[in-house]
Amino acid sequence: MNNDIENNHSEVSADKTQIEESTQVEMSTEVALPQVIVQGAPLESLPTDLYVPPDALQVFLESFEGPLDLLLYLIQRQNLDILNIPIADITHQYLQYVDLMQEFNLDLAAEYLLMAAILMEIKSRLLLPSTQENEQESDPRAQLVQQLREYAQYKQAAQDLDALPRMERDIFLAVVERPNIPKEIIVPDISWSAMLEAMQDVMERASLFTSHQIMREPLSVRERMSFILEQLKITQTIDFMSFFTLEEGRAGVVVTLLAILELAKESLIQIVQPQPFEMIQVVSLE
């Protein structure tokens, strides 16, 4: 652990480590994560030697699933020992990527900045001369390492899961036709309140479509329209007058009249008078 702190103090030794590892770096990048090749050159050379078409770079940057994913990439790329991360180095590289993301106006989640702050905090604590006090404290990297290990596990698990044979992609359910078996229909259990809630949603959405004045029309006219059509399904021609009932009073008459007119307007029915002074008939156009 103490050796590490030394490392962080001196740029020279950090660089040396890099050089020593450079051959392995090559190897690990081949299998490392999101790989973008630009004009034959792998993109890992990016932060230092930055000339890549912006689009490719953006795709590369967007492919990180968060700060832990980015850190993991940096660590794996350089084949670093997870338990012994050279924090100064990693922090430096991490910040370069974050700067890049900002440059490309990527939707930089707050979590990336938080991670930058954590890295810098760890770095500063490692730089402090070791007193008795912080000797007793645990390595400030411990928590980060723990987080990284856990994340890496699930990142791998996600890949493993994706590789499992699955329905619709690798396997199909064997199904055969069932002849002549009447389908039993079961009505779902829906509560009235759920219905109302759904309607409210629709209305909110519908208010965006101004052409639909769904607020305006009185419901009873709509209902009457359905009723009339239903009657006309049974008998194709019905006396106009028979749609009106005294019990419904004036409001009922108005509703019925509006319904008939609306249906006629929509060419669903026809209002005919076969002979002058004869009864007006409502005829289905079905």
Next chain:
Amino acid sequence: MTEQPLKQIIEAALFAAGKPLTIDHLVDLFVESEQPERSAVRAVLRELLEDYAERGIELLQVAGGYRFQTKTELIPWLKRLQPERSPRYSRAVLETIAIIAYRQPITRREIESIRGISVSTDMMKRLQDYNWIRILAHRDTPGRPALFGTTRAFLDYFNLKNLSDLPPLMELKEMLGEQIELFESEKESQTEPAADESEVNVPESEVVTDSVK
């Protein structure tokens, strides 16, 4: 890649397709350079026919091609294959039925334009299967689209005497402001794990139903 016997491939395809397959379909399972002769496919089909002669399912030639189906003698048992106890219903079902209730008679096209999203044939079919909606007539425009309306059974299901018991839309909006909260708080209190994952049980809320009327 091509080591799988022709028979296994054809057999699996017939089971996986979910619809009858013609000999052309079966030939097309193979890349051009490896396509079997139609006569070879026919021979395999004949073999399969024999293989399944004594089983619970049989290979049949129907208008659309070949398909496996259960033997008719087994219908009495297959009838008892339990359908899902309580089918899933989606948001889409709710929205569609609500729009039909308020806007009937209405065409599918019109429902779609209110929802701002397409409404599947399957959905309309399901609502008709539930006997909640029916075709009232066909509009006299090109394509003669069906006009849908709600049924008596729909009203009964929601315990409504008639459609005018539905809250007027304008009030609905204001009312819902409060009701939704009530509804939400009730939902919160329902914390026990769902009995069956395939069910979405929204608790019947008497409070809401009553004040709707």
Next chain:
Amino acid sequence: MTEQPLKQIIEAALFAAGKPLTIDHLVDLFVESEQPERSAVRAVLRELLEDYAERGIELLQVAGGYRFQTKTELIPWLKRLQPERSPRYSRAVLETIAIIAYRQPITRREIESIRGISVSTDMMKRLQDYNWIRILAHRDTPGRPALFGTTRAFLDYFNLKNLSDLPPLMELKEMLGEQIELFESEKESQTEPAADESEVNVPESEVVTDSVK
């Protein structure tokens, strides 16, 4: 009526159901007085397993029960049945479902802290729409956060019998090790499968936690 052999009935039902069937489902195909012993049903299933060993489809036990499915080796041909591409899932979806699968019951907050980035409501909603996860309960802490777990449908979709069939979690070192051929020795100790879990779909967090640690 009852002269049809048990085997034919069970076979036809498995093919006609369109979903996995449990032994209970199969027993329930028969009227009460004629119900076969569960052991008899099991024997038939074993026979069917053998009957289909050399065919294009196979009988398999998954979380939801038994189902006939096409053999994975045949996918190159069967793919050509459906011109549409099978759904692909984003890394975000896969990571989230993986964390839920291995760590259930788990809150959204906990998933976020493992992923190091926020998990949208929309994402949780989507996983519920796929019917891959469900709310098991609510934790008794402020805010009463929902505890999520995977469903039987999730296991069925990934062709798994139970949670312990999930690939074992690996240590980071092993993953690096695989890449650079290092750490070989440590790899061995980690790969033993989690303890067998006979009861399907009871989210046993211990099983998982064991292999995590």
